[in-house]
Amino acid sequence: MAAVKKKVAKKKVAKKKVAKKKVTKKKVAKKKVAPKKKVAKKKVAKKKVAKKKAAPKAKAPKKKAKRKPNAAFMRPMNLSADLSAVVGEKPIPRTEVTKKLWSYIKRNNLQDAVNRRMINADDKLKKVFGGKKKVSMFEMTKLVSKHMK
Numbered sequence: 001m002a003a004v005k006k007k008v009a010k011k012k013v014a015k016k017k018v019a020k021k022k023v024t025k026k027k028v029a030k031k032k033v034a035p036k037k038k039v040a041k042k043k044v045a046k047k048k049v050a051k052k053k054a055a056p057k058a059k060a061p062k063k064k065a066k067r068k069p070n071a072a073f074m075r076p077m078n079l080s081a082d083l084s085a086v087v088g089e090k091p092i093p094r095t096e097v098t099k100k101l102w103s104y105i106k107r108n109n110l111q112d113a114v115n116r117r118m119i120n121a122d123d124k125l126k127k128v129f130g131g132k133k134k135v136s137m138f139e140m141t142k143l144v145s146k147h148m149k
Helices: 002-033 036-054 081-087 094-107 123-128 137-145
Strands: 118-120 134-136
Touching: 081 094, 081 123, 094 137, 118 137, 134 137
Parallel strands: none
Antiparallel strands: 118 134
8 A cells, every 4th residue: 555655646746847847838938928019019909999999880881883884885876987997887885996996006006115195097097087197095085086976
């Protein structure tokens, strides 16, 4: 019996030593982990929380519905012979005319290399642009609108 008691006593002592080692490791770890900067951040966070509690709750904004296209822009327009040579024969809306014009300009590399806002007209586009060799992209829409009815 005495031998059994000694073994039990040794196990208890061993457990206490292990427990003491774990405690000392935790204390050392806590000292290294807690720098002063984190303490300051916690104080700032507490202030923000206090402000949020004091502020009244605002209603959530309503979701915006998708815009519907204007019917005037989507109405098919009759095109002149000069413009239909570039864009196509069928009557199409203004938006599609602009898209197809830009695809024609980019496909034939008609944008000016230095000033990308300027368009160098080829033979087909000269007729649409009223005989001008160079047209700005803003002036282009004005000149093209004369060829749509």
